[in-house]
Amino acid sequence: MTGNAAVDAEVTSRERVLRAAAYLFRTKGFDATSMREIAQLAGLGKSSLYHHVPSKQQMLGELVDHGMDQLTSALQRVATADLPTTERLRLAVRTHVLTYIEHRDSVACFIQEGRALTGDQRGAFFAHRDRYEGWFRELVADGIAKGEFRPTDVKLAVFAILGMCHWVVRWYRPDGGFPPEKIADDFAEFAVRGLVTGQEGG
Amino acid sequence: MTGNAAVDAEVTSRERVLRAAAYLFRTKGFDATSMREIAQLAGLGKSSLYHHVPSKQQMLGELVDHGMDQLTSALQRVATADLPTTERLRLAVRTHVLTYIEHRDSVACFIQEGRALTGDQRGAFFAHRDRYEGWFRELVADGIAKGEFRPTDVKLAVFAILGMCHWVVRWYRPDGGFPPEKIADDFAEFAVRGLVTGQEGG
DNA sequence: GGCGCCCGACGGACCGGTCGGTCGGGCGCC
């Protein structure tokens, strides 16, 4: 709430549209979602959408950015922690999973629908994604340099970890019987065990 | 010549159509791919597609089935191996990765585009997918029962492993600098390390 | 208070274009 009634009204309406779009983009995909469906879910006529949003593409771009922001801002809080690399990896995976679950729709837009972007938005999307992956690569490389992690290909290790994390988008259901904390803990443990030194001789 | 090796091969028209469709479905997604594009890539007029395939939906269904068959038939060769569970897991992950890379387009249809199916095909898809996941769950549960794997939630462990594997669809490029064998080995090692007993006290 | 104006929110009708799919006919090979 800003205290300004007129602004609040506009923000809420616009937000309703964006949330409806994010939900549909996540569950059906960008291309399979029509502006009519978004309008219906938001409780508006189709033409009214365009009072709040310039185009379907722009809407996706905004949602992708928002999803990315959720992940990066959550991760930055972890990045600065003064902890052993192993624990920072654990925190990073935990944070990713919990952030996704909390902001499912927009993060799913970022993870799943980014390729539907065009032009400048597409470039910005790839840049953001690379920066996000790069942060994980530094984390893993740091752990290897410090001897906390076994030596292994950094890119592949990050692909493995992020694949495990991103895939949550595809199977998580709020009523699926797994509390977010449980998923976050198990996945963090899985990632850490995959990288830490020990059990040599395989 | 189209310049696309997957389509240029000397095969029947029907196969050319299916391969073109699989390639486009993987790279652009089912909904973003038009029958006109498929026809063009296959070197045919749009109407000619319908001499080989009854509909776009049916085509996707066939490709999803085919991708699923590639994975399951490859996995069944591994399932019967008389090896410790740890080594069977390693083989399973290796096989999954290598099979995906060898049959990228149709397997990607199975992994990524299955949700675009409708009706009976949709039900069959979910059944196949569940059977595939079920096989992995039995493998993991078996390893835990035998004491080779640490006790952990089986479903989550399989989600983690399959997430890591399925995500290959999204980043693998033939010229990406990673030989398939390297990816398969690293991912198998990652999965095994995530599950085997040892390093307790975390 | 009462009146009139304004303006943002909204929706019905409609646009050009593209979608998946159909149809009738032509062309070449046996």
Add this chain to the structure above:
DNA sequence: GGCGCCCGACCGACCGGTCCGTCGGGCGCC
């Protein structure tokens, strides 16, 4: 000739997006 393969032309439906009129609440002016 007959048959398999193929294509241009075409269909109704639906796409994202626009146009323009309606509605109603807020605000200045008297």
